[in-house]
Amino acid sequence: xxxxxxxxxxxxxxxxxxxxxxxxxxxxxxxxxxxxxxxxxxxxxxxxxxxxxxxxxxxxxxxxxxxxxxxxxxxxxxxxxxxxxxxxxxxxxxxxxxxxxxxxxxxxxxxxxxxxxxxxxxxxxxxxxxx
Amino acid sequence: xxxxxxxxxxxxxxxxxxxxxxxxxxxxxxxxxxxxxxxxxxxxxxxxxxxxxxxxxxxxxxxxxxxxxxxxxxxxxxxxxxxxxxxxxxxxxxxxxxxxxxxxxxxxxxxxxxxxxxxxxxxxxxxxxxxxxxxxxxxxxxxxxxxxxxxxxxxxxxxxxxxxxxxxxxxxxxxxxxxxxxx
Numbered sequence: 001x002x003x004x005x006x007x008x009x010x011x012x013x014x015x016x017x018x019x020x021x022x023x024x025x026x027x028x029x030x031x032x033x034x035x036x037x038x039x040x041x042x043x044x045x046x047x048x049x050x051x052x053x054x055x056x057x058x059x060x061x062x063x064x065x066x067x068x069x070x071x072x073x074x075x076x077x078x079x080x081x082x083x084x085x086x087x088x089x090x091x092x093x094x095x096x097x098x099x100x101x102x103x104x105x106x107x108x109x110x111x112x113x114x115x116x117x118x119x120x121x122x123x124x125x126x127x128x129x130x131x
Numbered sequence: 132x133x134x135x136x137x138x139x140x141x142x143x144x145x146x147x148x149x150x151x152x153x154x155x156x157x158x159x160x161x162x163x164x165x166x167x168x169x170x171x172x173x174x175x176x177x178x179x180x181x182x183x184x185x186x187x188x189x190x191x192x193x194x195x196x197x198x199x200x201x202x203x204x205x206x207x208x209x210x211x212x213x214x215x216x217x218x219x220x221x222x223x224x225x226x227x228x229x230x231x232x233x234x235x236x237x238x239x240x241x242x243x244x245x246x247x248x249x250x251x252x253x254x255x256x257x258x259x260x261x262x263x264x265x266x267x268x269x270x271x272x273x274x275x276x277x278x279x280x281x282x283x284x285x286x287x288x289x290x291x292x293x294x295x296x297x298x299x300x301x302x303x304x305x306x307x308x309x310x311x312x313x314x
Contacts, residue, residue, distance in 0.1 A: 001168075001169045001170070001300065001301045001302075001303070002164075002170050002172060002184060002187075002300070002301070002302045002303065003169065003170070003171050003172065003303045003306065004172045004180045004181060004184060004225075004302070004303065004304045004305060005171060005172070005173065005303075005305055005306070006173075006175075006176075006305065008173065010171055011171055011173070013169060013171075014169050014170060014171035015168040015169045015170065016164075016168060016169075016170050016171070017170070017171045017172075017173055018162060018170060018171065018172045018173065019173050019174060020160075020172065020173065020174035020178035020179050020180055020183075021174055021175070021178050022158075022177070022178060022179070023149075023155065023156045023157045023158045023160075023178070023179040023182075024158045024159075024160070024179075025160040025161070025162065028162045116173060120175070
């Protein structure tokens with residue numbers, strides 16, 4: 001069975017997912033395998049930050065083991081880091097030391113929606129660099 | 132997932148290019164699908180999702196595409212294979228008004244489509260009733276004109292029609308309330 005859809009939640013019922021962009025097949029695999037190809041197998045730290053802005057996000061990007069920071073809400077970011085278990089507490093410390101105010105935080109595993117967004121963005125950036 | 136056997140490949144696509152008016156809209160796409168797998172095709176508009184499905188369902192002339200494609204071991208390149216392939220696949224379009232007669236009832240709609248596949252009226256009715264029950268279409272609507280049904284009910288009738296000939300492969304184009312169907 002093939003399902004063509006914009007609804008990324010549909011990945012929940014799929015054995016395999018094909019990700020297409022501009023006529024090219026970027027990925028074709030199980031959603032779990034794709035998600036675990038993200039840094040630290042897709043484990044992420046989620047922070048709600050007071051007065052979140054680009055400047056703050058760039059500061060967090062400078063954390064040495066930071067891989068990806070994506071803004072997922074007005075004041076929410078998700079941070080992917082290398083060796084999650086080793087660096088998670090260090091990341092929190094780093095953010096606090098930069099006098100960035102954390103309102104709340106949690107840890108989670110990326111869902112397919114997040115994977116899709118990151119993968120498409122990566123492809124766009126690759127293309128822009130080639131131009 | 133169970134171990135996949137090569138002979139269970141139901142769709143094989145290798146180096147598929149689709150070219151319209153000298154513009155390449157599909158670039159070297161390759162993938163294999165095994166029996167029983169549910170495949171999700173994701174991408175923003177214009178990514179080529181529907182185009183690939185149209186190649187698989189014999190809706191794009193062979194002069195517009197190249198590469199190796201087989202659907203239930205048959206190539207859509209050969210015109211002689213088209214009717215065999217279409218008997219093996221079911222297609223539920225994005226807009227159900229494309230495959231339904233709105234002034235006829237769900238039961239009559241299904242009978243018309245079943246007769247296209249050479250199925251007898253009684254047998255078609257039996258299959259239709261089973262499908263309607265499985266898809267949760269309320270029985271008191273089965274004999275009403277389709278236009279009286281809700282959007283979701285129409286979509287389910289459209290889905291029943293895609294399944295009427297017990298296809299080996301089902302293609303769903305943008306099913307809006309997907310999770311409801313599958314749970």
